[in-house]
Amino acid sequence: MTTNTIKIRNKRLTDEQFFKIRNEEVLPQWETGKEIADLNECMEAARELSKGKSYALRLAEAKRNGTHVLEPQFGQALTEYMIEGLTYVEGETDLPSRGVWNIFSDSYTRKLDFKRAAAGIEASKKEGKTMLNGWPIVNFGVEEARKIREATQCPINLNSTDEDGRLQSEIALAAGWNSCNVRSLQEVIAHCKDIPLEEEIRINQYEARLAGIYTEHGIPIMPHNPSNLTGYDSAGFRSFVCVSEALLAAEQGVRYQHLLHGLNMNLIQDIAMIRVTEKLCYEYCERFGYKDMVFVPGGFPFLGAWPARIEEANAMIAWNAIIPIMGGVTDLILKCQDEAFATPTKESMAKSVRLATHLLTLMGTQKMPENEKLRMEEYMIEMEVRALMEKCLEAGDGDIAVGLCLGVEAGWIDTMLTPWKYNKGNVVVMRDAENAVRYYNTGNLPLPKEVKEYHAGKLRGRAQKEGRELNFDMVVSDLQYASRLPK
Numbered sequence: 001m002t003t004n005t006i007k008i009r010n011k012r013l014t015d016e017q018f019f020k021i022r023n024e025e026v027l028p029q030w031e032t033g034k035e036i037a038d039l040n041e042c043m044e045a046a047r048e049l050s051k052g053k054s055y056a057l058r059l060a061e062a063k064r065n066g067t068h069v070l071e072p073q074f075g076q077a078l079t080e081y082m083i084e085g086l087t088y089v090e091g092e093t094d095l096p097s098r099g100v101w102n103i104f105s106d107s108y109t110r111k112l113d114f115k116r117a118a119a120g121i122e123a124s125k126k127e128g129k130t131m132l133n134g135w136p137i138v139n140f141g142v143e144e145a146r147k148i149r150e151a152t153q154c155p156i157n158l159n160s161t162d163e164d165g166r167l168q169s170e171i172a173l174a175a176g177w178n179s180c181n182v183r184s185l186q187e188v189i190a191h192c193k194d195i196p197l198e199e200e201i202r203i204n205q206y207e208a209r210l211a212g213i214y215t216e217h218g219i220p221i222m223p224h225n226p227s228n229l230t231g232y233d234s235a236g237f238r239s240f241v242c243v244s245e246a247l248l249a250a251e252q253g254v255r256y257q258h259l260l261h262g263l264n265m266n267l268i269q270d271i272a273m274i275r276v277t278e279k280l281c282y283e284y285c286e287r288f289g290y291k292d293m294v295f296v297p298g299g300f301p302f303l304g305a306w307p308a309r310i311e312e313a314n315a316m317i318a319w320n321a322i323i324p325i326m327g328g329v330t331d332l333i334l335k336c337q338d339e340a341f342a343t344p345t346k347e348s349m350a351k352s353v354r355l356a357t358h359l360l361t362l363m364g365t366q367k368m369p370e371n372e373k374l375r376m377e378e379y380m381i382e383m384e385v386r387a388l389m390e391k392c393l394e395a396g397d398g399d400i401a402v403g404l405c406l407g408v409e410a411g412w413i414d415t416m417l418t419p420w421k422y423n424k425g426n427v428v429v430m431r432d433a434e435n436a437v438r439y440y441n442t443g444n445l446p447l448p449k450e451v452k453e454y455h456a457g458k459l460r461g462r463a464q465k466e467g468r469e470l471n472f473d474m475v476v477s478d479l480q481y482a483s484r485l486p487k
Contacts, residue, residue, distance in 0.1 A: 008198045010251050010401040013209045021206050026166045030114045032141030033167055042142075042174035043217050049146060049176025055100055055155035056178060056215075056222035056256040059296045063330045070095060070356050071298070072334045072349045073159070075104040075134030077124035079144045082135050083151040085346035093353040096153040102333060103148075103156055103177075106134035110162035110191070114138055133343045137168050145175030155179070157224060157258075162191045163200065169207050173214055173221060182208045182223040182249040182257070185241050185404060189229050189418045196422065198405050205252055212253020220256055222296065225249060227277075228262035231303030232417045232479065234429055234437050235273035235377075236384030236451075238262060239280070243385055244392065246281040247400045250290035257281070258331065260298045263320055265482065266436035271327035271368055272377035274299065280385055298331030299324030305483035306339045312485060313337045314355065321356045326368045332356060377436075380455075383448050388413070391446045411444040430475045432458040433465045440475060 013021075027033030036042050062069045072089060076082050082103070090096050108117040117136040124131040137145055137158065149156065157179035158165075158172035169180035184200040192200070211221040225245050227238040242259050249257060259277055263270050274297050285293045301320035307313055317335055324332050334356055336348035368374065391412055392403025407413035411424040418425075426443030438455040439447075463470045 006198060006402050006405050008201050008205075008401050008405065010248055010399050012212075012251050012253065013205055018206065018209050018213070022170075026170060026206065029112060029167045030138050032138055032171065035142045036170055036174045039213070042170075043214060043219055045146070046174055046176040046178075046214065047217075047219050049149050050155070050178050050219065053149075053153070053155045053176070054178050054220060055157055056220035056294075058100055058155050059222060059258060059331055060256065060294050063296045066328070068098070068325060068329075068360060069331045070099040070334060070353055071102050071157070071331055072099065072336075072344075072353050073102040073104060074344055074346070074349055075106065075132075076343075077106070077120055077130040077132035077134075077136065079135075079140060079147060081124075081130055082148050085349070086148070086152045086154075088346040089350045089353060090153055092350040094357060095353050098357070099353065100155040100157065100331075101152060102159050104134045104159040104161070105137050105168055106132035108132070109134065109136045109138050109168065110160065110165070112164060130343070137171050142171050142174045145171055145177070149176045159224070161187065163187065163195050164203050166203065166207050166210070169210060173210065173219075178219070178221055179258070180207060180211060180221065180223045182211065182225055182252075182254055183245060184248065185244065185413070186226050186229060188420045189233075189241075189415060189423065191419070193419050193421055196405075197408050198401075201248065201401050201404070204248070208249045208252035208254050211249075212255075215255055216253060221254070222256035222258050222294075223249065223254060224260045224298075225257045226260040226262070226300065228260070228300050228303050229415065230417045231262060232429060232437075233262070233264075233415050234384075234427075234439060235264060235269050236381045236388075237415055238264075239273050239277040239381055240385045240388045242277045243280045243284055243389060244400055244404060246293075246295070247284055247288060247290075250285050250288070250293060255292060256294045256296075258296050258298055260300050260331070260333070262300045263302050263323055264435075264437045265302050265319060265323070266431075266434060267323055267326060267368070268373050268377050268434075269381075269436040270299070270323050271329075272374055272381055274324070274327055274329055276378050276381045276385060280382065280389070284389065296331060297324075297329045298333060299327075299329050300333045301335045301339075302482060305480055306335075307483045307485055308341055309485055310337050313339060316482065317352055317355060318359060321359055322363070325359060325363055326366065328367050376454075380451050383451050387446050387448055387451075412446050414443045414445060428472075428475055430459065430470075431462070431478045431481065433462040435481070440470070
């Protein structure tokens with residue numbers, strides 16, 4: 001693969017290109033696409049529906065004020081189950097005054113298998129309970145999505161994770177939900193098997209441009225720019241994913257971006273990662289001429305294996321909330337007690353909101369003070385991100401889209417665990433004595449020598465503490481470190 005063989009470029013879609021894709025690829029995916037054919041009509045409806053419930057403005061205001069936003073997650077098969085669940089949580093907690101919603105679609109919808117999603121809807125009606133692990137937004141369409149918008153007091157984000165969320169985002173934004181997703185490298189690593197990165201970037205250019213068009217018409221959209229990945233990735237690599245995606249989204253006119261970091265659950269390292277990401281997103285966007293950007297940081301709970309017992313699950317929920325609170329992070333995505341074995345119930349989600357709310361009460365204005373360990377971690381993460389960004393930009397002649405594709409092919413963009421067949425898989429990570437994630441094998445990542453030595457030294461410290469030699473068994477053991485139940 002060379003620069004000349006890569007067709008994608010980090011270049012804003014023209015109106016002609018956008019509407020050609022919209023009319024030929026996106027709206028025809030399912031019959032409900034016909035309901036949103038008039039984009040101007042969609043935007044006018046969204047403007048009215050989202051008054052006082054703007055996801056972008058709620059998060060941006062919280063960041064300015066130094067307050068925290070709670071973001072519980074929910075997804076059920078039927079609209080009535082959705083409304084019942086959202087209103088239950090809002091009635092049982094103070095979420096309307098301090099929160100937003102992260103609503104996820106079901107797995108069939110994410111894979112564009114709308115026929116099976118339809119079967120799941122019918123099965124749910126027959127059984128009298130949800131038979132899908134999310135809300136099938138495409139099958140229900142914009143009018144049903146608007147019912148949900150009108151029923152809840154909080155702003156809404158749609159989590160449409162997977163290869164192609166374009167029609168899902170079209171329906172969500174037309175319903176006044178005000179947030180979707182901009183992600184390509186994140187998605188192929190987390191959820192895909194066969195799709196090339198170049199094609200995923202092309203797909204997500206459309207989704208980003210859609211958010212940009214709404215924003216340009218006075219309806220601010222703040223998509224998630226996530227680095228959740230699979231849950232077993234270095235802090236620096238997570239940060240790099242967000243910074244590179246920030247450039248791709250900014251080119252399409254996405255001025256508001258929610259930088260959503262998957263947490264590794266080491267207090268110092270996670271806070272350093274989040275701070276470095278925001279700093280470099282502003283810096284690289286400024287460098288390429290993207291002005292007036294608004295980046296709001298968030299924390300997403302650990303995505304590795306969770307414990308099945310309630311006591312340990314509650315400890316995980318609390319710790320994954322404490323880290324962003326201590327880091328002064330604006331948005332806290334919440335998981336609940338059901339995480340290890342089921343989709344969230346309204347009762348468990350309400351418990352998580354109450355738990356996080358009480359943590360905010362107990363912790364007051366406490367934040368992580370500046371210290372040498374935090375400074376050193378930020379320094380190392382920043383060096384790693386800069387090395388990866390500059391390698392991509394150099395290889396792509398200044399075009400981050402080209403550089404990302406070349407980086408995957410060459411293996412200087414690489415991670416440990418993923419279903420994606422294009423990942424080289426030469427990188428191996430494990431945890432040090434303080435459970436921070438370190439490189440055991442850096443593969444072909446273009447990391448500075450100082451960063452490699454820092455990670456190696458931290459792992460030697462663990463080996464010395466445990467009185468054994470570093471080996472691959474420790475990598476395997478670490479995969480279950482959070483889900484392993486104590487005796």
